[in-house]
Amino acid sequence: MLRATVLAFSILSASFATAETRVPQSQAEISLGFAPVVKQAAPAVVNIYAKIIRQGRNNSLFSDPFFQDFFGGGFGAPQPRVQNSLGSGVILSGDGYVVSNFHVVGSATEIRVVTTDRREFSATVVLGHEESDIAILRLEEASDLPHLNLRDSDQVEVGELALAIGNPFGVGQTVSSGIISGLARTGTATGNARGYFIQTDAAINPGNSGGALIDVNGDLIGINTSILTRSGGSNGIGFAIPANLVAEFLRQAQEGNNSFISPWAGITGQHMSADIAESLGLAIPLGVVISNLHELSPLAEAGLRVGDVVTHVDGDEVNSPAEMKFRMSVAGVGGTSILTRLRGDESAEVEVALIQAPETPDAEKTTTTEDTVLPELTIARVNPAVASDLGLRISQTGVVVVDPGPYGARAGLRAGDILGEINGDRIERPRDAVRALTDPGRRVQMTLERDGRSLSLRFRL
Template structure:
């Protein structure tokens, strides 16, 4: 009996110790969840945030869709029906119809469109969003920027789109493309500005600055409006890059500041007045950076100065790197050409350059770029100063500024001096105009020129 009681007491004692140890360790490892203090930060409403981030395009679309028109271009060409007509010209007249878009920019019916939309037109017809149709008059064109101005008339005012400032457009900004793709009138597509000052490099010497957008643009959109969410015109839709011929994700528009300047020049002067700094420039590249010990990678390198130009008078020098124009950043040549494309001769532009590691500012008065496109030779030429001629050992000539076609661009003729055409001396672009207008179109053209090495050569164009 005593043995049983002893065993019971031992078991009871051991159980007490075991239970006490379990309770001790359980309390040490217990995770306690305490009620947090009230946060000082109040979360925003999800619905309110979504509302703030939503962009409403309906107002911009309503403001602009009635001012974008359908442009129909009828051209008449002669198709040869026999070998004699093929060799001598002539044939049966044949009408061809093309179409595009246009933007009414004033209540009295002025319309801006692309030059390629109305090129060679014998008849222009404009249809508004309300299906009213008008005969249109061609006012003027500028093939270099692919901008044209036409006009329609009516007793009442037309809806129109006001110009916006394309210099202030930001990458990522929402935009609408309004036009008539595939003859589907009054079509609106949305996207963002993908890039600014885009140079398509269609061929050498034809640098142009475009706005790039991912708003869908297709055939028939050419000449239509690119507008911001306020319904302001910031570009004229002009081109796409595509292997299929249809939209593949991005498109290009002439900035509104450039288009506006072109049409104002056409109205005031009958042609486009181009202002230039008077410098030879190039984008920075590893070769230039290494040769001149340049410590920046963005900007426009000044490779030469035209004597007597605004840049020369202001004090800009060869080797300077242009960083800004009127405070607008310049990272490449397309930035510079795009900004100057909205300026005129005698405008003053503040040019910020980097020289010997120090930024300097120069007010430069733009000079007029006087050029003439010799279509039959496939080149554009400009007047040059007597000082430049003397430096080349020449008495007369005009300088080739760019090629007008990819075929001619292969010969790298930029910078050559044309001294004679058909053995007649060329002193200025007026001589070139006169000779080309008086020549016999059935005879070849002889062009005599000095190349960059100082050699005199001649080309025969048939």
Template sequence: MKKIASLLFVSILGGALTLGAYKVFIEKPQTVVQSEDLQPTMIPTNYPISTNAPINGVSDLDFTAAAEKTVNAVVHVKNTKITSGSNSIFDLFYGNSGRGRTQIGTGSGVIISQDGYIVTNNHVIDGSTEIQVKLNNNKVYDAKLVGADPNTDIALLKIEAEDPLTYIAFGDSDTTKIGEWVLAVGNPFNLTSTVTAGIISAKARDLNEADGKNQAFIQTDAAVNPGNSGGALVNTRGELVGINTAITSQTGSYVGYSFAVPSNIAKKVVEDILEFGNVQKGLLGIYQANLYSEFAEQNGLREIEGVYIGGIVEDSGAEDAGLKEGDVIKRLDNLKIKKFSDLAGYIEAKRPNDVVEVTFERNGKTLTREVTLKKNQRMTIQELGLEVKNPSTKERKVFKKQKGVIITRSVSPYMSNYDLEGKLLVEINGEEVITIEDVRAILQNADPRENTVVVIIDENGERERLIFR
């Protein structure tokens, strides 16, 4: 028994010595890792960040106040026009006995005063024999056309209501910014009181630079469809910043972009119609250089930010202020000028005798001049592809005091082949022409289905008759 106990003791002692030697001389030390959730380092800022909303603040936007403020001031406009022509195949054989065909057009309008003045698009009411306006409360009124400007596509209507009307105040479209939220309010597809939202996608957008109209639209992605024309584009404060006018689409319906006449231009047209009966256009007096000509390509003009002056109009404010061909306009007052439509849109909202501060570059130097805008003595005749102007006293002497307007240049490549510059246009469709206002009136009343016949005289008194189909 003692022998067994001694053997067990020796075995335990040997195992302990072996384990101790292993721990001391063979086993490597191990690191123990304790798991713990660590918080990221906090960097303090000098502005608060809400943990309940996206950083862009979109969820904080509330359009309800702007919608409630404007929806009752946007109206449904219905125009009726009587057109000539056959109504059926029997009329082709037996005649229509003088009967006309009634056409109904619809659009939108914006009440801009308590006493019933309404802004809409010229194309909404153009050629109408009767205009009716329906308010958001379904009251219907006959409307009178006060005046219109086809160039800006703005028209002014007037209704006589029993009570003061809800109206929208004009905002400053020059201060709107790309990315700013806006609402389009109108009557698409005869669906009254429709509000859509979007952002301003671009400013001073010219859809057709070749037409000579110098458009400067506000571009937005707020949904605008047929029937929205003449409706309101408002900011989130409910201020009128544009009159919805056009869309670009291959289908005729909204595909992502719509365009509005800036409120500053619309307001100026309205004020001119009320005060003068027509639109007063101030003239800066420059020609833009053709940025696609060989000269422009050789001089790298396509890369210029601003408006490169290709020529100065005689007896204009620009000439009086000392602007020259080759100057690059960079700013008008506080507005940065990147392209010609920026300049055209700003000047469109000005009148004769307004003073504009023009900042421009010349030979690497930045200069500033005050330019007094003059009354526009020129007119682009889109139907003929020509620009004309009222002749100066000197030019009248050249033509021996013959009445007419001077052809200054061709605005279409086709007409540039006829060498008409400097000649006197004296007659259109058998009617005498004395001023550019006569040209405008004659063409506005002309039948678009008929040929336009003009008579031109050169310095030697030789007459030339041209027919435009």
């Protein structure tokens, strides 16, 4: 039993001044377990209580103007409901920058943060990104707070010991231990999040979201974000957002950005399967195959073309579009990255500019007024920036719904819908839609594209 205990903690150093690994030298050191590292790191992990107001479901019968007039304006109207979100966060700086998950605080109207010594702070989201599931908070009137150092997550290895710290099920701060089970996990999501994760078997449960995944030196490896489960509890498969991406979010928040800016590749990439590798004459399936390339793409400017395989970004191997996007996001906008490109038997390193998605052509963003049949509908001409914001194909053109507004949502429109025709008029620019929605008669018929499918909407005024 003693031998098993010694092996279990052989990676844990009694001194946190260095990262040296050695076997504990005494029974006293063995008895400590993870206590020293938890004592050091736990004060920087906070509990988050967020209040979210959700609109109630609409009763279609009482939304009819006839019944509203008959029973009174408020009768049957959907009532907003308050939803309380519970999660965790990690303090990243002494002046009150905290990281959590977007799904915990992204829609919150009120956020309260409680530290381990029971101090309470009001907080606001200063930078959030739903796709990455990261939100950076700023605590009000905070100073000299304990905070965690961010470790270079590219140096993390499978098999390392790891600790997850958070507030599962609201029971209070809890610590669970495990190992790093896998790296570069993709295709895992919480809500709308899509990304690149570190996998751990340290127990993560509801309420742990936004909490810390740390190493045995107390440095932050990642932010716990999701689990794979059938029961709702931990099955030993948890995922954390790597610390390197968190560092880029923190940098942008401290520079005053209120939205996350990531480099635009302007490509559609495809995971390299064994079949594709064989068709390209590759011995090992490695890299990302470029299947589509926007004419304004910085990769096209650097000489890459459809059919090329990107195997590395800045020396780091990439094996999926999500991993390639992660590597470029960590590098940040404004500099360059070195991509290793494979074309047939030829391999070359190519320098690529890291740019924002261009606003070319002009989006011509327009919001309809009260003299149209769908007031408060926001539409725009698709360009790379608009396509990137709404998750559209890089080759998409036309006019897109940016925000349907209350009337558009009631008619069945959603953000991301591409307008085709309105009452037979082809919609090629936002002004075409505004004209078609002005005094169109008693009936409105719209054709649109949604997620690659053609749809038709009809309604009477």
